[in-house]
Amino acid sequence: MATEYEHVIRIRGLVNRFGSQVIHDQLELDVRRDEILGVVGGSGAGKSVLLQSILGLHGPNEGTIEVLGQTIRHHQPGPHKQWGVLFQDGALLSGLTVQENVELPIALHSNLPVETRRELALLKIFMVGLDLKAAGKYPNELSGGMRKRASLARALALEPKLLFLDEPTAGLDPISATEFDQLVRFLHANLDLTIVMITHDVDTLFGVCDRVAVLVNKSVIVDTLEEIVKHPDPWIQEYFGDPRAVRARKAAIAKVEN
Amino acid sequence: MAEFLTEKRQDGLLQISLQKDWVFANLNALQAALDAIEPGSATAVEFSCGGLDQFDLAGAWVLYEKSMDFEDIEIKTEFKGFHAAHFKFLQHIIDIAAQKEYVPGYFDPKPNHWVADGIRKLGSNTIDAVDSVGFIARSVLDGIKRPSRLVIGEIIRQIHATGTTAIPIVMVVCFLMGVVLAYQSARQLEQFGANIFMVDLVANSIFRELGVLLAAIMVAGRSGSAFAASLGTMKLTEEIDALRVLGLNPNEILIIPRVVGLMIALPFLTVFANIAGLLGGAFIGATVLDINWFAFTERLATSIDVNDVLVGLSKAPAFAFLIAVTGTLRGMQVKGSAEELGRLTTVAVVQSIFLIIVADSIFTVLYARIGF
Numbered sequence: 001m002a003t004e005y006e007h008v009i010r011i012r013g014l015v016n017r018f019g020s021q022v023i024h025d026q027l028e029l030d031v032r033r034d035e036i037l038g039v040v041g042g043s044g045a046g047k048s049v050l051l052q053s054i055l056g057l058h059g060p061n062e063g064t065i066e067v068l069g070q071t072i073r074h075h076q077p078g079p080h081k082q083w084g085v086l087f088q089d090g091a092l093l094s095g096l097t098v099q100e101n102v103e104l105p106i107a108l109h110s111n112l113p114v115e116t117r118r119e120l121a122l123l124k125i126f127m128v129g130l131d132l133k134a135a136g137k138y139p140n141e142l143s144g145g146m147r148k149r150a151s152l153a154r155a156l157a158l159e160p161k162l163l164f165l166d167e168p169t170a171g172l173d174p175i176s177a178t179e180f181d182q183l184v185r186f187l188h189a190n191l192d193l194t195i196v197m198i199t200h201d202v203d204t205l206f207g208v209c210d211r212v213a214v215l216v217n218k219s220v221i222v223d224t225l226e227e228i229v230k231h232p233d234p235w236i237q238e239y240f241g242d243p244r245a246v247r248a249r250k251a252a253i254a255k256v257e258n
Numbered sequence: 259m260a261e262f263l264t265e266k267r268q269d270g271l272l273q274i275s276l277q278k279d280w281v282f283a284n285l286n287a288l289q290a291a292l293d294a295i296e297p298g299s300a301t302a303v304e305f306s307c308g309g310l311d312q313f314d315l316a317g318a319w320v321l322y323e324k325s326m327d328f329e330d331i332e333i334k335t336e337f338k339g340f341h342a343a344h345f346k347f348l349q350h351i352i353d354i355a356a357q358k359e360y361v362p363g364y365f366d367p368k369p370n371h372w373v374a375d376g377i378r379k380l381g382s383n384t385i386d387a388v389d390s391v392g393f394i395a396r397s398v399l400d401g402i403k404r405p406s407r408l409v410i411g412e413i414i415r416q417i418h419a420t421g422t423t424a425i426p427i428v429m430v431v432c433f434l435m436g437v438v439l440a441y442q443s444a445r446q447l448e449q450f451g452a453n454i455f456m457v458d459l460v461a462n463s464i465f466r467e468l469g470v471l472l473a474a475i476m477v478a479g480r481s482g483s484a485f486a487a488s489l490g491t492m493k494l495t496e497e498i499d500a501l502r503v504l505g506l507n508p509n510e511i512l513i514i515p516r517v518v519g520l521m522i523a524l525p526f527l528t529v530f531a532n533i534a535g536l537l538g539g540a541f542i543g544a545t546v547l548d549i550n551w552f553a554f555t556e557r558l559a560t561s562i563d564v565n566d567v568l569v570g571l572s573k574a575p576a577f578a579f580l581i582a583v584t585g586t587l588r589g590m591q592v593k594g595s596a597e598e599l600g601r602l603t604t605v606a607v608v609q610s611i612f613l614i615i616v617a618d619s620i621f622t623v624l625y626a627r628i629g630f
Contacts, residue, residue, distance in 0.1 A: 081283070095597030112285055123319055123351070140594035159282040159314040190350050191315065 005069030008033050008162055008194045009054060014063035016049050023049050025218035027063070036188055036195040037222075038205045041215030042235065047198045050215065051166060054196075055085065068162060081109050083162040084155030088170060090147040092139040098125065098150040099135040105157045124153040129183060145176035149183070156187070163187075165197035169204050177201060181208050202245040206252035214239070225249075262291045272300035277309040280317030288317060292324045303328050306339040318347035390513075390587050397514050412515035413522070420481040420516075421523025427480075428473050428527055429534035435468055436460060436538020444547050453547055457557040460539035465562060469532040470524075470570045471618060474577035477524060478610040482585040485516055486606035489589025490599040498590075513590075517582040524578035525571055532570065569630060573621050577614050584610040 009031035016023040023046040031037050041047050052058035054065055059074030066072070068079045092101045102121040106112065112120070125135045128149040139147055148168060155163060168184065169177035181204050188195055188208075199205055205212060206225060213222045216235045223231065229240045229249070239245060262280065266273040274295065280288060297303065305321065307313070325335040337348060401409060443459040489512060492498050501508040536558070543549035549557075588606035592599050 094595030110282070110285065116285070116289065119323075120316060120319065123315065127315075127350075138594060159316055190347070 005066065007031055007066075008068060009196065010066040011054070012064050014050075014053065014065065015061045016046065016053065016058070017061050022218055024053075024060070027219050029213060029220050029222065031194060031196055032211075034192065034194055035210040036184070036197065036208055038209035038212045039196065039198045039215065040200065040205065040212060040239065045215040046218070047215060048166070050220075051164060051196075051198060055083075055164070079162075081158050082160050083164065084158065084160035085164045086148065086151050086155045086166060086168060088166045089144075090139065090151035092147060092151055092154065094139050097136055097138055098130065098142070098153070101139070101150065102135075102153045102157050105154065109158055121153075121157065124156050125150070127156070127187075128153045129179075145172050145180065148172065148180060152183070152187075156191075159191075161192065161194060163193050163195045165195060165199070167198055167200065169199065169201045177203070178207075184208055202242075202248040203251070206245075206248045207255075225252075262288055263295075265295065267298075267300065270299065270301040272297060272303045274303065274305050275309060276305060276307040276321075277311075279312040280310060280321070281312050281314045282316040285316050285320065288320050292320060295324070297328065297331070297333055300333060302334040302336070304336045304338055306337075308339050310340075313347055315347055315351065318351045322348065322351045386587060386591070387583070390583060390590075393509060394513060394517055394583065397510055398518065401510075401514060401518075406510075409511060409515055412511060413519045416515045416519025417523045419484075420477060420520050421527055424473075424477060424480055424523075424527055425530050428476050428531050431476060432464070432469060432472055432531040432534040433538040433541075435472060436464060436535040436540075437542050438538075439463060439468075439535075440539040440542035440547065444542075454549060454553065454557055456543065456547060456549065457539065457554055458561040461536065461558055461562045462566060464532055464535035464539070464570075465566045466569045467618070467622075469535050470528045470573050470577065471614070473524060473527045473531040474574070474581065474614050475611055477520070477527065477578070478581045478585075478607055478614060481520060482581045482610045483603050483607050485582065485585030486589040486592075486603040487599065489586055490592030490602060493590060493592045494594075494596070494599065513582075513586045516586055517579060520578040520582040521575045524581075525574040528571055528574045532567070565630060569621075569625055573618065576617055576621075580613045580617060581610040584613060 007030040009029065011027060011029040014024050014027040014029075027050070039047055039050065049058060053060045054067060054072065056072045056074055056076060056078045064071060068082050070079050072078050092098070093104070096104065099118070099121055102124050103117050106117045106120055110117075122132070122135060125131075130146060130149050130153065134142065134146055134150070139150065142150060152165075152168075165184070169180050172180060184195065184197075185208055187193060197204070197209070199209075209225065211222055211224050212228050213220050214228065214231075214233075214236055216233050221228070221231060221233065221236070228236065231237075240249070262276065262278055262284070264275050264277065266275070272295075278284075303325075305325070325337075328335045340348065439460045440456055443456045444453055447453055447455050447459075489498075492512070498508045498512075501511065540551060540554045543554050544551055585606045588602040588609070592602050
């Protein structure tokens with residue numbers, strides 16, 4: 001298929017306001033093909049609103065957003081078959097098993113026979129590292145880490161080109177978080193995926209992301225990790241000067257050198 | 259289906275070149291194209307993908323499945339000319355397939371043991387109900403001995419929520435019931451020229467049965483469902499666990515106020531219901547049946563005595579108890595999913611209305627026996 005778009009996500013002049021409070025002012029952002037972009041920002045900096053705007057769940061006051069070459073409009077169908085979203089606490093449908101949850105988008109967007117649907121869903125479930133036992137369980141019977149994996153399987157069900165992760169490692173213990181990071185890297189390496197992830201986890205940021213978008217001053221500053229730590233903005237300095245961030249950065253550098 | 263693949267035969271070798279987009283969106287066509295391949299006399303199959311545009315996991319998967327089918331009938335398959343990126347998918351599928359453990363019949367429907375399951379459910383429901391009734395009785399007795407301020411405030415709030423706010427709708431319903439009763443009884447009594455006895459009929463049925471019954475059914479629909487839904491949601495969001503950890507007994511501060519509050523509210527609601535029912539009858543008497551307000555009240559005084567009023571009112575706390583216990587009990591049983599919440603809310607309403615009718619019939623027979 002010929003590429004009719006240069007950037008996977010293209011945001012121009014985005015303005016979001018709640019009453020007199022301005023969240024985003026003339027925000028511009030380009031997400032490149034095949035990259036993993038981490039989005040960080042303090043509480044209330046508008047990370048969630050940005051994600052909701054991109055997904056068409058929130059109508060911005062001004063500005064245009066194009067995702068995969070398609071203009072996003074509030075409450076109108078976007079490129080549903082080409083993006084997958086992992087919501088913060090999974091958002092699996094609680095009345096369906098994991099298997100049924102993953103099968104649901106496949107059933108909605110294709111007319112494949114039941115057998116094929118089931119096999120495809122299982123494929124995705126195995127791919128995120130869950131087993132058959134987990135596939136037959138209901139979301140409330142799973143641990144937090146497994147719920148995230150199941151939700152990721154659902155997000156990947158339709159072979160998306162673009163994957164959104166909202167705080168993928170929040171609420172996971174360090175071991176599960178590291179495993180989840182590895183899973184994301186593995187999927188990125190094996191599937192042609194562009195990933196946008198909102199995260200607060202500095203280990204994820206340094207371990208997984210190619211570029212970082214920092215939401216400061218109602219706008220966004222995007223750069224590679226090496227460059228962004230040198231940015232003079234006080235919030236960025238504070239964020240990346242934090243002992244945890246410094247440690248994560250050192251660990252990431254050490255890993256590269258080995 | 260030459261669209262996605264072309265076949266070329268060479269001695270025992272079947273060469274299949276893949277073309278275009280082998281992606282999820284085309285999966286049906288791809289499957290059909292692969293199914294149409296006839297190996298014939300071929301002993302080896304070679305898939306090559308010079309002309310492949312796009313390839314994803316779903317496409318790789320159907321290809322892999324097909325190659326497995328060939329292997330099953332002892333035809334060697336080989337993948338050639340794949341770009342590194344394309345081959346990645348295929349390799350990935352093979353990796354997953356290697357670790358895939360297939361449990362036969364895993365997704366087959368589990369056998370249903372209607373009788374055994376039914377009896378088990380009946381048993382556990384009974385135990386739950388007895389348990390919770392016992393608990394409530396004990397807590398109420400404890401509460402009377404040393405009333406906690408928290409609970410008393412909550413009881414008052416519940417009286418307002420379940421009683422005061424229900425007055426308008428209960429009165430409207432009962433007024434209309436009075437109208438219906440007056441009309442229907444007048445139709446029969448006209449034949450005997452005994453229109454005035456309409457007052458007896460309306461007053462007796464409203465006071466003894468319908469006032470309290472309608473109020474209780476309305477409350478079951480309004481508050482029984484609210485109890486189940488709010489407690490169920492609190493259960494789902496771990497609020498109940500939070501209360502428990504704070505050292506508060508969730509039963510005490512959630513169930514007791516609802517039960518006690520409703521038991522206080524429903525008798526009062528019944529009074530309003532009775533008044534509205536009588537007004538409905540009197541309204542029809544005055545406007546349609548030639549029984550003016552004065553005649554109506556005069557007849558009313560002779561046709562009913564205080565016992566009739568007490569019969570109706572005495573049922574109200576019992577009905578309230580049934581509604582509140584069913585609603586809260588079902589709410590506390592919610593676990594896991596939003597669907598469960600909906601199901602148990604429905605169960606709470608249906609069961610409380612059912613229990614109200616059962617209790618009412620027991621009351622009626624009982625009162626008839628003792629001549630109350």
